[in-house]
Amino acid sequence: MSKEKEKIDRTEISELGEFGLIEHLTGTFGLKNDSTVRGVGDDAAVIDNGSKMTVVSTDLLLEGVHFDLVYTPLKHLGYKAVMVNLSDIYAMNAHPKQITVSIGVSNRLSVEALTEFYSGVKLACELYGVDLVGGDTTTSLKGFTISITAIGEAEKKSLCYRQNAKEGDIICVSGDLGGAYLGLQILEREKEVFLASPDAQPNLQGQDYIIGRFLKPEARKDIIEMFAECNIKVNAMIDISDGLSSELFHISQQSELGVLIHEEKLPISDEASQMALSFGLDPMVCALNGGEDYELLFTMSPEEFKKLPPTADVRDIGEITSEEEGRKIQTRTGKVHELLAQGWTHLQGQE
Amino acid sequence: MSKEKEKIDRTEISELGEFGLIEHLTGTFGLKNDSTVRGVGDDAAVIDNGSKMTVVSTDLLLEGVHFDLVYTPLKHLGYKAVMVNLSDIYAMNAHPKQITVSIGVSNRLSVEALTEFYSGVKLACELYGVDLVGGDTTTSLKGFTISITAIGEAEKKSLCYRQNAKEGDIICVSGDLGGAYLGLQILEREKEVFLASPDAQPNLQGQDYIIGRFLKPEARKDIIEMFAECNIKVNAMIDISDGLSSELFHISQQSELGVLIHEEKLPISDEASQMALSFGLDPMVCALNGGEDYELLFTMSPEEFKKLPPTADVRDIGEITSEEEGRKIQTRTGKVHELLAQGWTHLQGQE
Numbered sequence: 001m002s003k004e005k006e007k008i009d010r011t012e013i014s015e016l017g018e019f020g021l022i023e024h025l026t027g028t029f030g031l032k033n034d035s036t037v038r039g040v041g042d043d044a045a046v047i048d049n050g051s052k053m054t055v056v057s058t059d060l061l062l063e064g065v066h067f068d069l070v071y072t073p074l075k076h077l078g079y080k081a082v083m084v085n086l087s088d089i090y091a092m093n094a095h096p097k098q099i100t101v102s103i104g105v106s107n108r109l110s111v112e113a114l115t116e117f118y119s120g121v122k123l124a125c126e127l128y129g130v131d132l133v134g135g136d137t138t139t140s141l142k143g144f145t146i147s148i149t150a151i152g153e154a155e156k157k158s159l160c161y162r163q164n165a166k167e168g169d170i171i172c173v174s175g176d177l178g179g180a181y182l183g184l185q186i187l188e189r190e191k192e193v194f195l196a197s198p199d200a201q202p203n204l205q206g207q208d209y210i211i212g213r214f215l216k217p218e219a220r221k222d223i224i225e226m227f228a229e230c231n232i233k234v235n236a237m238i239d240i241s242d243g244l245s246s247e248l249f250h251i252s253q254q255s256e257l258g259v260l261i262h263e264e265k266l267p268i269s270d271e272a273s274q275m276a277l278s279f280g281l282d283p284m285v286c287a288l289n290g291g292e293d294y295e296l297l298f299t300m301s302p303e304e305f306k307k308l309p310p311t312a313d314v315r316d317i318g319e320i321t322s323e324e325e326g327r328k329i330q331t332r333t334g335k336v337h338e339l340l341a342q343g344w345t346h347l348q349g350q351e
Numbered sequence: 352m353s354k355e356k357e358k359i360d361r362t363e364i365s366e367l368g369e370f371g372l373i374e375h376l377t378g379t380f381g382l383k384n385d386s387t388v389r390g391v392g393d394d395a396a397v398i399d400n401g402s403k404m405t406v407v408s409t410d411l412l413l414e415g416v417h418f419d420l421v422y423t424p425l426k427h428l429g430y431k432a433v434m435v436n437l438s439d440i441y442a443m444n445a446h447p448k449q450i451t452v453s454i455g456v457s458n459r460l461s462v463e464a465l466t467e468f469y470s471g472v473k474l475a476c477e478l479y480g481v482d483l484v485g486g487d488t489t490t491s492l493k494g495f496t497i498s499i500t501a502i503g504e505a506e507k508k509s510l511c512y513r514q515n516a517k518e519g520d521i522i523c524v525s526g527d528l529g530g531a532y533l534g535l536q537i538l539e540r541e542k543e544v545f546l547a548s549p550d551a552q553p554n555l556q557g558q559d560y561i562i563g564r565f566l567k568p569e570a571r572k573d574i575i576e577m578f579a580e581c582n583i584k585v586n587a588m589i590d591i592s593d594g595l596s597s598e599l600f601h602i603s604q605q606s607e608l609g610v611l612i613h614e615e616k617l618p619i620s621d622e623a624s625q626m627a628l629s630f631g632l633d634p635m636v637c638a639l640n641g642g643e644d645y646e647l648l649f650t651m652s653p654e655e656f657k658k659l660p661p662t663a664d665v666r667d668i669g670e671i672t673s674e675e676e677g678r679k680i681q682t683r684t685g686k687v688h689e690l691l692a693q694g695w696t697h698l699q700g701q702e
Contacts, residue, residue: 011462013490022488024462025469029476029483033448035504036482045484047449047502049400060453060487060498097384098398102411102498111362111375118376125380131387132380133396136411137373139364147411147453147498151398153386 041254042162043091043238044152053159055152057088063143070194071187074113076215077146078120084241085150086128086219087294091239092161093224094154096128102136104145128221158228160298165236165255169299169320174223174313176267177244178283181290182275183207183214209271217294223314224296232307237298243289247297248327249341258321261329261339265317288329288339392605393513394442394589395503404510406503408439414494421545422538425464427566428497429471435592436501437479437570438645442590443512444575445505447479453487455496479572509579511649516587516606520650520671525574525664527618528595529634532641533626534558534565560622568645574665575647583658588649594640598648599678600692609672612680612690616668639680639690 016024026040037053038046044057061067061081069077082099089096101121105114125132130150190202204211220239227234236255238247244266252259266287268276276283299320308314321328327339367375377391388404389397395408412418412432420428433450440447452472456465476483481501541553555562571590578585587606589598595617603610617638619627627634650671659665672679678690 009461009463013456013458013460013462013465016462018488021462021465025465025488026483026486029473031482031484032476032480033482035448036484039482039484040486045449045451047405047484049405049504050402052400054398054400054405054502056449056451056485056500056502058451058453058485058487058498058500060455060489060496062455062489062491062496064492065455065490097386098396098407100396100407100409100500102409104411104413104416104496105364107364109364110360111364111367111372112360114364114372114376122380125383129383131382131384131390132377133382133387133390133398134407134409135377135391136409137369137376138411138413139416140413141415142493145411145413145455145496147409149407149409149451149500151405151407153400 038161043088044094046092046159048156052153053094053156055089055092055094055154055159056149057085058147058149059084059088061146063145068191069144070191072215074116075120075123078117079124079216081146081148082121082124082128082130083217083219083294085148086124086130086221087239087241089150089152090219090221090224091237091296092152092154093158093227093234093237094152095224096130096150096152098131098133098151099125100134100149101132102147104138104140106140106142106144109144128219160234160237162236162238162251163254165251165257165299165320166301167257167320167322168301169235170302170305170316171248171259171261171297171299171318171320172305172314173240173244173267173295173297173317174220175293175295176269176272177240177293177295178268178276178286178290179210179213179272180217180292181286182272182279183210183212184292185279186211186275187214207271207275209269210275214292217292219294220296226309226312230307230309232300232304234298234300234304237296240293240295240297241291243291244297245288245339246341248339251297251299252327255320256323258323258325259318259327259339260321260325261318263329263331265315267315389512394439395445397443397510399507403504404445404507406440406443406445406505406510407500408436409498409500410435410439412497414496419542420495421542423566425467426471426474429468430475430567432497432499433472433475433479433481434568434570434645436499437475437481437572438590438592440501440503441570441572441575442588442647443503443505444509444578444585444588445503446575447481447501447503449482449484449502450476451485451500452483453498455489455491457491457493457495460495479570511585511588513587513589513602514605516602516608516650516671517652518608518671518673519652520586521653521656521667522599522610522612522648522650522669522671523656523665524591524595524618524646524648524668525571526644526646527620527623528591528644528646529619529627529637529641530561530564530623531568531643532637533623533630534561534563535643536630537562537626538565558622558626560620561626565643568643570645571647577660577663581658581660583651583655585649585651585655588647591644591646591648592642594642595648596639596690597692599690602648602650603678606671607674609674609676610669610678610690611672611676612669614680614682616666618666
């Protein structure tokens, strides 16, 4: 093949984006087995085992792309790597039961460092009642690679997909948003300071909450348990890993409906708001587009919404509209804008 | 912590080896869920879903450690990455039904290159009746990372572990051994030639079989199907990924029994034998320690062995002995030697 021809046939991955690439690569596969209920395209795959449904989710985390060991303690990293996967299982309204953990490690990491990492994995397993059942351990030439698969179970009727939102549903979110993104900004800032003058003390005072949101997120097991206790039926659900806007797009696209979000209803912690302003950022933009909060985004009918206990850590942020109404956000001043899908894209690789 | 103290507390991963490291990191975890039948320590984890058993296996493949894109066509790589995982599921006497495929890619790879990779994944899925149900797609700073999880199903009574070999069992192996290792040696040799003089034509004549053994292995679905058709009960089984010796050690250790292998019974193809000799290697050593053949190693009683059809692609290579007799190999001259566990170790990382 001539050099010229080769050039013509080369499409950069960045031209398609993450979701375009996945569709391009896997769109033609099709499903053959009766037991395969759901394949690519939700938080997790769903397998029918006759009595119970098995739910499977997997994530690949690469050093330098998803985490920076300069400011990420290995125990926290182990804990977070598990949370990221459990969060996907909860987002199906299922219960995680098992995980496999595969790691690729270079000789830069000692056995003691890996022991720290696994102490975080173990803590997560203990607190969330999950068993470590397998994995793969291999060398890497450079960098630390983590691949975790979580396996959960659910009754068929309990499973919750992205595609079943109904017009008139109330859109809800657990916890608060944007904190993890701002926690990361602080850690990145202090890393710069440290690199410029290694003797400087990091300035993390009063930022425990938002730094914790980034370094040690919790999957929202409690929300799923609350749904079961209060007998609440959720129509569509997704976890917020890439940012609220991006996840709203998934629910809207897959349910073929519109969304209307009210800016003043977006839950943001005081710490996150103040930190956003001190970075010269709009707190709302951080709440909409900051990723890694691992909160749950879900929709339910107004009747179901009334069943939420007053103490529930859940906010109503908008409603599901018709497909024609599109995806909108209403600002505090009453103006309605197009909602833009941004979210974190990890697909701008280099070599 | 002082530099000296830090040094004392640093244990190199290579000091423990792969299996020592896994035991060190995961040995204290324990299992909490009733549905978890088998965790770390076999070809796959086993989950009890009431009616059927779910079997889960996962592998992490890193460029430069597990594959070299200089001589590995991407379609072959996609096919082989799936085979490696299906082989683990068959080694449990289970049937693979679903896979998840996660990739980390740098901008060195184009969309067309990834399409090639997925065409290999798709071919494997089609030929083996497996559904692609999920995964994760992310950027990497450098190198191509592949993580595949295979999910299979089995009846509880069919499942076959490493630990249930019985004294007096016949040790069997499917296919032939050492070919993949020698195929790799040829490809490595031709890579050296190519790097020294890029215009040289590769000398691969007559080596199709063994190069194919390395580049495009097949998981032994047919062997599992034959067991079912002939109603043959296998006591212990493992797939040969790290080399026959290493896998014999696993069965022997976990079954707490000895093994006696007869050198003259080891199946080696003529192509592999000739190539070994031309490299100055002992073909038997290649058969014992060469990895990546993805054949099945299993044990069964002499009564079950008689049920094997005469056309079965299976060889009797030895027998299970008492624990006291240890792990032995009898040479053609009748001498008995200690069997050494070698196998491929991917745990000598660098950075």
